[in-house]
Amino acid sequence: MLNWDYEAKKHRIKYRCPMVTGNVKSCPYAANCNKTICGKIVYIRLKDHLRLLTPIPRNTEEWKEIYKQRTCCERVNNRILTDYKLEAPKRYGKMKLAFFAFVNAINVHLATQIKFGCTSLEGLLA
Numbered sequence: 001m002l003n004w005d006y007e008a009k010k011h012r013i014k015y016r017c018p019m020v021t022g023n024v025k026s027c028p029y030a031a032n033c034n035k036t037i038c039g040k041i042v043y044i045r046l047k048d049h050l051r052l053l054t055p056i057p058r059n060t061e062e063w064k065e066i067y068k069q070r071t072c073c074e075r076v077n078n079r080i081l082t083d084y085k086l087e088a089p090k091r092y093g094k095m096k097l098a099f100f101a102f103v104n105a106i107n108v109h110l111a112t113q114i115k116f117g118c119t120s121l122e123g124l125l126a
Helices: 061-083 094-115 120-123
Strands: 003-006 012-016 040-046
Touching: 061 094
Parallel strands: none
Antiparallel strands: 003 012, 012 040
16 A cells, blocks of 8 residues: 555545556556545554554655654764763753753864864854
8 A cells, every 4th residue: 555645634644555546557456446546545543553653654755854853863962961961960050051051062063073074164164
């Protein structure tokens, strides 16, 4: 079945017959398939399987791009919290922790710039 649409209002994914949509030339279940213009349609509710069935299908280009952004953020957060030990001090106030988080974010940015060989001032500001 081919992922066709996500209905946000009803929290379900719509799957269509790939032979009717033109993605597959032959199908072993063609004799049992619905003979309408739309072909066989199956709906799966997301409320039952929130982690397994997502609105954006897994292993698609859109999924990979979103996951790349998520893992990038997780790496930066891990670097700030673990390597720069932001969680270690227990007596600082919120303002001082915010300041240290900002300084650590600058350090991560500068370390990345140096790692990729951009050491000039123009490259750091870009």
